[in-house]
Amino acid sequence: MQFKELVTEKLKNQFSDSIVEVTDFRDDLSVLIKKEKIVEVAKFLKDDGDLQFAMCKDITAIDWATRKKRFTIVYQIFSLRNNFNLRIKANLDEEPWQIESVTSVWPGANWYERETYDMYGVIFSNHPDLRRMYMPEGFQYHPLRKDFPVLGIPGSLPLPKVIK
Amino acid sequence: MGLEAKLNKDGFVTTTLDAIIAWARKSSVWPMPMGISCCAIEMISAADPKYDLARFGSEVMRFTPRQCDLMIVAGTVTYKMAQVVRRIYDQMPEPKWVIAMGACTSSGGMYRSYNVVQGIDQFLPVDVYTAGCPPRPENLINAVMTIQQKISKTKARDFQDIPLLNLETAKN
Numbered sequence: 001m002q003f004k005e006l007v008t009e010k011l012k013n014q015f016s017d018s019i020v021e022v023t024d025f026r027d028d029l030s031v032l033i034k035k036e037k038i039v040e041v042a043k044f045l046k047d048d049g050d051l052q053f054a055m056c057k058d059i060t061a062i063d064w065a066t067r068k069k070r071f072t073i074v075y076q077i078f079s080l081r082n083n084f085n086l087r088i089k090a091n092l093d094e095e096p097w098q099i100e101s102v103t104s105v106w107p108g109a110n111w112y113e114r115e116t117y118d119m120y121g122v123i124f125s126n127h128p129d130l131r132r133m134y135m136p137e138g139f140q141y142h143p144l145r146k147d148f149p150v151l152g153i154p155g156s157l158p159l160p161k162v163i164k
Numbered sequence: 165m166g167l168e169a170k171l172n173k174d175g176f177v178t179t180t181l182d183a184i185i186a187w188a189r190k191s192s193v194w195p196m197p198m199g200i201s202c203c204a205i206e207m208i209s210a211a212d213p214k215y216d217l218a219r220f221g222s223e224v225m226r227f228t229p230r231q232c233d234l235m236i237v238a239g240t241v242t243y244k245m246a247q248v249v250r251r252i253y254d255q256m257p258e259p260k261w262v263i264a265m266g267a268c269t270s271s272g273g274m275y276r277s278y279n280v281v282q283g284i285d286q287f288l289p290v291d292v293y294t295a296g297c298p299p300r301p302e303n304l305i306n307a308v309m310t311i312q313q314k315i316s317k318t319k320a321r322d323f324q325d326i327p328l329l330n331l332e333t334a335k336n
Contacts, residue, residue, distance in 0.1 A: 135279075136244050143278055152278025157243040160250035160287040 003082050004029050007051060014044055030087040035073070035099050038090055042105040045077065045086070052081040056106035059113055061120040065146035069093045071122055075102070092122065101127040119144035182319045189233070189259070190315035191221040193308065196232035196256060198249060200239030203266040203298040207238045210301035222308050229255040234311060236304070237288070240268040241281045250287055259323040261314070263307045264290045267297040 008022050011031060018037040023030045033041055045053040057076040064070055075088040092099060101124040102109045111133065113124040118132040121142035132139065140156060141148055170177060199207055211217045211225060226232045229252045241249055253262070264284050267273030270293045272282035284290060291314060292307045299307075 134244075148278070150277060157279075159243065159246055159281065162287060 003084055007084070007086060010048065010051065011041070011044075015041060028085070028087060030089060032089045032091070035090040035092060038073075038075075038088070039100045039102060039105060041088065042075070042077075042102045045088075046105055051079060053077045053079045053086060055080060056102070056109045056112070057085075059102075059109055059116055061116050061122055061144075063120060063144065063146045071097050071120060073099055073116070073122065077106075096123060097121060098123045098125055100125055101130075103127060118142070121145065182321075185320045186316050186318050189318070190312040192224075193220075193222045193234045193261070193311060193315070194224045194226050194232050195222055195308075196229055196235045196252065197225045197227070198235055198237045198239075198252065200237070200241060200245060200249075201268070203238035203268070206298045206301055207236055207265065207304060210304045215301040215305060217305060217308065220305065220308055220312065229253070230257065232256050233259065234261045234263065234308075235288075236263045236265055237269045237284055238265040238298075240273070240275055241284050242279050243281055244279075246281050246284075246287055249284070253288060259318070261291045261311050262288050263292045263294060263304075263311065264288075265294045265304060265307070266299055267295070270294070273297060 004024065007029065008031075011019055011022075015033070015037060018034040018041070019031060020034060021032040023032075045051055055078040057078050058074075059076075060074050062072040062074065064072065069091040071092040073090050073092065075090075077086050077088065078084070079086070090099060097120075099122065101113055103113065103124075104126070110128065113127055114129070114131060115133040116122055117124060117127075117130055118134055119142055124130060131137070135143065136157065141153060143152070167177070197204065197207060209215060211223055217223050222234070229235075233256070235253055235256065237249060253260070262284075264270045268275060268280070269284045270290075272280050274297070276282070281287070292310045294303055294307045296303050
C-alpha cells in the first residue's frame, strides 16, 4: 500500500465524521476537515507511529472575499520519517473568525499563527502569545484581507513629524 | 591645486573664513551608512578600492550617528523602519545632509504598497535624490559630489547653534 493511501485510510478510520473531503491533485494530498477537530487531527497525525508528521512547515489562510465561508486555514505538514507532505485545510464559516491553535501539538506553529493573525485577522484561541508579527502594534487592520486597499488606509500608519 | 607653489613663493594665502570652513566641511563628509536593503551593496561598492569614495573624503563610514554629517538612506523604508531612520537622523549633529539613494527611498519605487513609505521626504529633509534600482556606485559618488557642491556654497553662520529647547517656554 502506498503511503498516501495509508494516510487517507487511517484518517478516515479515526475521524470518519470530521473528514469533509480528501483530494489528490498532481500528487499533492490535501485533506479538508471540520475546524473543531483541528487539534485532534493534528495530534493524531503527529503521534501515530506509522505517520509521524513531526514538522509543521507553514500555516496560512485564504481569503475568499465573497464566499460565505470566508476564510480557509491551510496547514502544510511534513513527515520526515516518510518524506511526505500533507496539506490540511479547514473552513471558517462565521464571525468571529476563530480556530483552535495547534501550538500545543507543534510549538513551531507559534509564529505562523501570529503571522496569519496579523495578516488576516483570524484569531487562534489558546495561542500562548497572539501578537502582531509584522505590522506595528496599534495598527487597526489586516492587510492581506481582500477588502484592504493595496496602498493602505491613509493615516493608519504614523510617520515621524516633518522637520522645518 | 597649485597651493604648494603658492606657499613656496609667498608663504601664505588669503581667503575668507566661510570659504575655508566650507572647504574643510565638504572635503571630509562622513557618511552614516543607513543600509536598509539592496542599495547598501552598491554603497559598499562605492567605498571599495575600485570606485574609491575616499577620493572625495567620504570613505569614513561611521556606524554611530554622532560622528556623521551625511545620511545615505540606502534601501526600502517601511513605515515601521521610518521611526528608526528618523531617530538616527535626529541623533546626528548639525550640520547634516541626506541622500535618498535609489528608487525606493525617493518615491517608494516598485513597492507601491501599504507598508512602504512612498518617498522618505515625507519625514526627512532630503538634499539629493539618486535614481536607479539600485544606483551604480558612480551614481552615488555623483550624489556625494553634489552634496559637496551644496556644502561649498554654505556660510559658517548658517549653522550657528540653534537651541533645540526654548528655555523660556521650558521654564513654564
